[in-house]
Amino acid sequence: MVQVLDGAPQRMPTGTTSAVSVKLRRLVCSSWIGMAIVLSLPSAASAREPDGEFEIPAQLHLQDALRLFREHGLDLILAEAAVEGARGDALLASAAPNPAFSGGVGRSFACAGIPGCSDLAWNVGISDQSAIFDSLSGKRGLRMNVANIALEVARKGEADARRTLEGMLRQAYLSSVAARQALATQKEAQETLGRVADLNRARYQHGSISEVEVLKVETEKLTADQDVERAEQDLYTAKAQLAFLLGARGRVPVFEVDAQLPGYLVPSVLQGASVDSLLDLARKQRPDLAGARLGRERAEASVRSSQRLRFPDIEMSAGVSGQGTYSNAINPPTFSFGLTLTPPIFNRFEGEIVKAKADLVAQKAQLAKTEAQVLNDVQTAFTQFKSARGRVERAERELLEHANRTRDLVQLQYQKGAASLLEYLDAQRILISTKLDYESDLSDYWQAVVLIGQAVGVEMSP
DSSP states (O other): OOEEETTEEEOOOTTOOHHHHHHHHHHHHHHHHHHHHHHHSOOOOOOOOOOOOOOOOSBOOHHHHHHHHHHHOHHHHHHHHHHHHHHHHHHHHHOOOOOEEEEEEEEOOTTTTOTTOOOEEEEEEEEOTTHHHHHHTTHHHHHHHHHHHHHHHHHHHHHHHHHHHHHHHHHHHHHHHHHHHHHHHHHHHHHHHHHHHHHHHHHHHTTSSOHHHHHHHHHHHHHHHHHHHHHHHHHHHHHHHHHHHHTOOSSOOOOBOOSSOOOOOOOGGGTTOOHHHHHHHHHHHOHHHHHHHHHHHHHHHHHHHHHHTTSOEEEEEEEEEEEEOSSSEEEEEEEEEEEEEEOOSSOOOHHHHHHHHHHHHHHHHHHHHHHHHHHHHHHHHHHHHHHHHHHHHHIIIIIHHHHHHHHHHHHHHHHTTSSOHHHHHHHHHHHHHHHHHHHHHHHHHHHHHHHHHHHHTOOOOO
16 A cells, blocks of 8 residues: 655555554544443433223223323324424434544555665544534534424323324213213113013003003103113214224223213313403413424424535545555655635535425415314314303203103003093103203213314313
């Protein structure tokens, strides 16, 4: 190997390389030791992985469902993984370029056979890989700012996913409870018609009524059997959806939810509430709106970062080279410093700048869309809440009492022979329909409460 020193090729005598070789071996060893230390440092916390099968309690309450969802919900794990990915991007953006070490040793043929002439040529160098000027120019700081804002956007996204998914879970749980309560009401009607059918068959055998009346009751009983089977299917479907949101795998486990929906009451947050007051609360609490604002801020920082790329990269380097050993140096060690400039002549980073500006336009549009979505969510949820509240209050104040009293009076008259079977069946049918409508309205009411909680970003549970 020919080493150019002082503008001329030089050769060093053989047999004089031991000291430099030892130094080079020490340099290589120290480099490997440094790399091993870096690789042995604790790694960043990894994203939570999905669990295997887990047990759902035989009696599942709403708080149990929320706890299981937070521990095993697959959609929530996906949102947490997105945050970890953004955290990794922030770590990448904050990392400075590693210094580059170089070294070489060779043999010169310029002094073959010349006594006292060493044929060993060597050089050692180090470069900062533009790390210093990367920080001084502000490029690294801008990258870190963009990545850190993106990390906050991801965290807001996780919070918004939690808001949305937990709201869906509450709604699924309420649907399961409503389905179980509807099944109980249908079974109550089935049992009542069964007793009436037995009574009518006995009366028919004694000649008190005609066969037509027996067939009418049995037809109603068969219809009630059909309604019970449909209610059982609805309950199974609701529980399957609930188990899926909890993250259960495989077949739907056997569990029971609460037997009845919570009684009617107005949460303190909604007492005297209006669309404007709820909208003000949503603008402060909604994580997706905060994330959209941060997204616009990130895009603005990204534009500045892409424009700063046009600042030339400047790489600093230093080196030392020589020919011969320390005790017999033909050319003594020579120190050198250098700068490498990479001006943006051909690549002016126009693509990066155009892309960043387009992203800024998209983020501004996304913010406007999110603000409109918040307004729509609040208005829709509050309208549903007012409608369901009016229906529930009317049912509790008048409908249920009138339907129960009508059925009881007609049943008493029918037992005494003062009312016809058709009148009794109509009263029974109206009572069951009124109960089912009330349970549905009560379910709609609590669903609307949950929707308002989702719309404003505040937890509202029955």
